Each structure stands twice: as C-alpha cells, then as structure tokens.
Amino acid sequence: MINLYPLSEFKLPIMAGCISPDVFQNQRSEEIRMLKVWEGNKERNLGELFKVEESIGEETSIMISGNVGEVRRVGACMRGGQITINGNAGMHLGEEMKGGKITVNGNVGGWAGSMMTAGEIEVQGNAGDYLGAPYRGSSEGIRGGRIVVHGDVGNEAGAHMKKGIIKVYGNAGQFVGFRLRDGTIYVQKNCQARAGACMINGKIILGGFLESVLPSFTIDSIRGKVKIEEDETVSGPLYVFLGDLAEDGKGKLYVPKEKNPHLSSYERFL
Numbered sequence: 001m002i003n004l005y006p007l008s009e010f011k012l013p014i015m016a017g018c019i020s021p022d023v024f025q026n027q028r029s030e031e032i033r034m035l036k037v038w039e040g041n042k043e044r045n046l047g048e049l050f051k052v053e054e055s056i057g058e059e060t061s062i063m064i065s066g067n068v069g070e071v072r073r074v075g076a077c078m079r080g081g082q083i084t085i086n087g088n089a090g091m092h093l094g095e096e097m098k099g100g101k102i103t104v105n106g107n108v109g110g111w112a113g114s115m116m117t118a119g120e121i122e123v124q125g126n127a128g129d130y131l132g133a134p135y136r137g138s139s140e141g142i143r144g145g146r147i148v149v150h151g152d153v154g155n156e157a158g159a160h161m162k163k164g165i166i167k168v169y170g171n172a173g174q175f176v177g178f179r180l181r182d183g184t185i186y187v188q189k190n191c192q193a194r195a196g197a198c199m200i201n202g203k204i205i206l207g208g209f210l211e212s213v214l215p216s217f218t219i220d221s222i223r224g225k226v227k228i229e230e231d232e233t234v235s236g237p238l239y240v241f242l243g244d245l246a247e248d249g250k251g252k253l254y255v256p257k258e259k260n261p262h263l264s265s266y267e268r269f270l
Contacts, residue, residue, distance in 0.1 A: 090108075
C-alpha cells in the first residue's frame with residue numbers, strides 16, 4: 001500500500017492523473033515521488049507536494065490522508081485496485097474509470113465518475129455538479145459501474161448515462177438523469193425540477209419531494225414498490241411517469257405519492 005500525505009494546504013488546482021493504482025503498481029516509493037503533476041501552470045514532482053510512504057497492505061491500494069479538494073483527476077482511467085481518500089477530493093475523480101474502487105470519506109468536486117465504464121465510487125459526503133456526466137460537447141455518459149453518494153449532489157447527475165447505477169442518499173439538484181439512455185438513478189430525498197429531461201430509457205427513482213414533473217411526461221400507473229438493485233427496493237405507493245415524450249422516450253420516473261400531494265391531479269388520467 002502507498003500512503004500519501006499533503007505537505008501543505010493546496011491553494012492552486014493540481015492535475016494529478018498519475019495518482020492511480022495502475023501507475024503506482026510495481027513502482028518503488030522513490031519512483032512514485034518523481035511522477036509528474038501540474039500545480040497551476042508549473043510542473044512538479046509528486047514528492048514535492050506529498051509525503052510518500054509504503055506500508056503493509058494490498059500492493060494495488062492507495063490511501064490519501066488529508067484535504068485534497070484542489071487535486072483533480074485522482075484515479076483517472078484506473079482499471080483496478082483501490083483508492084481511499086480520508087478528506088475531500090477534487091474535480092474529475094475517477095474520470096473514465098474502468099475498474100477498481102474509490103472511497104472518499106469526505107466531499108468530492110464536480111464531474112466525479114465522468115464517462116466511467118466500470119468500477120465503483122463511494123462518497124460519504126456530498127458531490128458537486130455533473131456526477132457521472134460527460135464534458136461539455138460530449139454525449140458519452142457513464143456506460144457502467146456504480147456510484148454511491150451518501151450526501152447531496154448538484155445539478156445534472158447522471159446526464160447522458162447509458163448503463164450502470166447511481167444512488168444518492170441525500171438531495172439532488174436540477175436535471176437529474178438529463179438525456180438518460182439507460183441504467184438506474186435513485187435519489188432518496190428531495191429533487192429539484194426537470195428530472196429526466198430528454199430521457200430516452202432507463203429509470204429514475206425518487207424517495208422524496210419533486211418540485212414538478214415536466215409536461216412532456218405522462219402518468220402511466222401507481223406502483224406499490226420498485227427495485228433499485230437486487231437487495232434494495234423502494235416501497236410506495238409511487239406514481240410512474242413515462243417520458244420524455246418530446247424525445248419519443250420510454251423512460252420511467254418513479255415519484256412517491258405521499259410526499260408529493262401536488263401531483264394528485266394526474267390521477268384523473270389513469
């Protein structure tokens with residue numbers, strides 16, 4: 001196992017895609033210290049910013065202890081192994097991830113899990129905007145894997161998602177599941193407006209209050225429960241909306257009836 005400790009409080013963004021089990025594997029600590037990162041517009045050695053220590057444990061494991069909220073691209077493109085961050089993490093965590101697991105015992109910035117295809121990201125705190133979403137101009141959302149956030153998330157979580165699962169045990173911002181193609185998104189608490197906008201397929205399951213349902217969705221039924229994963233279900237009654245009809249979509253939006261009495265007017269269409 002490789003342990004990393006920030007040597008100071010970072011003031012500038014640090015691009016550190018080299019912090020990955022794939023890169024660290026079979027490297028000695030001296031070689032890891034010489035890996036290149038960018039601090040602002042200056043190239044640095046990793047050892048100038050972090051104390052690097054080896055300890056007993058899995059060879060493909062990395063533990064970061066301290067606040068690395070300015071450190072970006074940790075775990076980018078990783079294919080296996082584990083990264084544990086005891087503190088906050090920066091933007092683009094686990095982007096294009098292909099395997100392994102990242103655990104953050106803190107908050108994480110925007111675009112966490114962007115364009116990932118496999119693996120797992122678990123965040124004990126909150127996540128910023130664009131969780132699992134692609135960069136601007138791209139339509140390649142996550143195509144597999146699993147993201148679990150125990151706190152709140154920002155806007156456009158799961159945008160352009162094609163496969164996989166995102167679970168949020170807090171609140172979510174606007175445009176959850178924007179242009180969702182397939183997969184499952186679960187938000188346990190409240191969700192802001194425009195959930196499922198332009199979705200084609202897949203399902204969005206909400207456990208709390210939803211500000212409004214887009215007019216391009218139609219009510220289909222009321223269900224007693226819905227499955228999130230094999231070992232997890234949400235009990236109803238739940239309104240089931242189909243859409244986005246503006247995109248000829250066949251996606252399903254599940255909204256709890258008891259927590260959304262303002263949606264009761266839809267029942268006359270059943």
